[in-house]
Amino acid sequence: MTTIALPTRRQEDWRYSDVDALAAIWPTPAPTRIDVAADETARHHLLQNAADGAVAVYDYAITIADGARCDFHVLNIGGKFGRVTINVTLGRGSHFELNGAIIGGGEQTLEIVTAVTHAAPDATSGQTIRSILGNHATGSYLGSINVARGAQRTDAFQSVKAMLLDRTATANVKPELEIYADDVKCAHGATVGELDKQALFYMASRGMDPATAKTLLLKAFVAGVFDDMADEAVKAALEAAAIAKLEVLV
């Protein structure tokens, strides 16, 4: 086995990572492969809820064959450094949908890094990420979309919203588009904000204590991420983990 050098922050997709923490588990195992056969639908999810101080890296390599669909839900909340990377190659007329949430506090560094390649025509992809960061946490989303030559009528979007609970928290959002076809729709939107002070006063004026009010607003902020999960039990588990994490943060 050849030893691969520990990445540095000079490498684009490790730019915001905690590479010192990474050293503890380097080298990480080969990516988990998911191959979705033609016209099939696959659903996957990941709850990254490693123990405090732990380092967790999850890499996925996904191929989605012609006419197939893959739905992926991620909740990235645990450990000192939690990184999820998803590498997707889309066949003709296929679809990839990622819904992810990052919730971090303390000194956590949490990230989701995606590379979606539209290799053939008529494929669609959607990525929706919501981040909530408090204290000194850093939450990052790096998403590249590559549209191959001839991958006409590609339709891809990225929607990223981050909420900072403290001035000391950091959100990084980096969309990257590389397009080699001419009939393509690629949309990306990113916002970084704080809790709505007017809403907080309105809630207080109705008697809600500050922690309840903040938790309710934050729940609403991430609520959409798990809405479309087919497996109710998994959905409930992810929502419960998200809420438990939020309650620690506020």
Added chain:
Amino acid sequence: MLTIENLSNEIDGKVILKGLSLSINGGEVHAIMGPNGAGKSTLAYTLGGRPGYEVTGGSATFLGKDLFEMEPHERAAAGLFLGFQYPVEIPGVSNLQFLRESLNSQRRARGEKELNGGEFIKLAKEKAALLGLDMEMLKRPVNVGFSGGEKKRAEMVQMGILDPKLAILDETDSGLDIDALKTVGAGINAIMRRPDKAVLLITHYQRLLDYVKPDFVHVLAGGRIVKSGGPELALELEREGYADMVGAEVVAA
């Protein structure tokens, strides 16, 4: 119930209220009228504890407690309700969720038992019916996509559910058509016209006072109450305008 003495305040260093005094007892409805910029909304927000509304002098005692020692949510739990001129939209949080959390927060603070889902829905249905608000509206996010009139009705449903001791209603009549005005007026009477409750209505116009009859009317100008009287004062103001009555004060402000 509420005694305000010589209250002064500042917003961003600008002095708005300049020694305002007012006393409200249980069973009374008071109306505060006054020209734009007189400090009417500032009074409401200051009593509600909105951040940035700094009290620089005077006091307010609510049911025997120092109002300004309490956080906004503690004031609500003590029985204060603030009706907003512009109710805030909260996407993603349903009215029912919002109100149940609010009510149960208040009940926890008072050491009372929280309402369970069934008990709460029953209460919400009853109060929505009183104000003619469709229960479906309460399942929607707080004030999102509501018309001006719907927002004010929803505010009154909130008041019905939270059942405060004192309601300070800041231009609850603005944005209402005549039918909505009647319904809201009737709602205020049904919920708040009791010997152990009181209302402070803040309004520009006489028209709400046709439906909610005040016991006392005050004119606020230049950060002070410049005149007080009975319901006839509102009619006089409507007839003659503020300028004659408070002209000198407004100029001085």
